[in-house]
Amino acid sequence: MPNDHDILFKTLSDPTRRGIFERLCREGEQTVAALTAGAGVSQPAVSKHLGLLKQASLVRDRRQGRETHYRAELAALTPLVDWATQLPGFWRNRFDDLEDLLKRMDQ
Numbered sequence: 001m002p003n004d005h006d007i008l009f010k011t012l013s014d015p016t017r018r019g020i021f022e023r024l025c026r027e028g029e030q031t032v033a034a035l036t037a038g039a040g041v042s043q044p045a046v047s048k049h050l051g052l053l054k055q056a057s058l059v060r061d062r063r064q065g066r067e068t069h070y071r072a073e074l075a076a077l078t079p080l081v082d083w084a085t086q087l088p089g090f091w092r093n094r095f096d097d098l099e100d101l102l103k104r105m106d107q
């Protein structure tokens with residue numbers, strides 16, 4: 001079963017989807033039509049990408065009349081931020097272990 005990290009990485013791995021998410025982060029809430037205008041892909045493709053972003057909880061939508069407005073949900077990135085903050089300690093420990101090994105080999 002995929003975990004939160006896997007779902008987020010997979011969802012954000014597509015450059016078009018990532019671009020849509022980044023636009024929503026930078027520019028705020030937008031309609032599907034506005035997102036389509038700057039996406040370089042068709043409206044059905046943008047809608048499909050938005051659906052996947054929504055499944056990953058990266059965006060929320062709200063209906064206003066005939067239009068659907070989407071906004072980024074930055075809190076959904078928390079599992080990735082948490083994962084990334086663990087990496088420096090992971091690598092620091094690995095380099096410390098390597099340094100210790102090299103010192104022992106020099107003796």
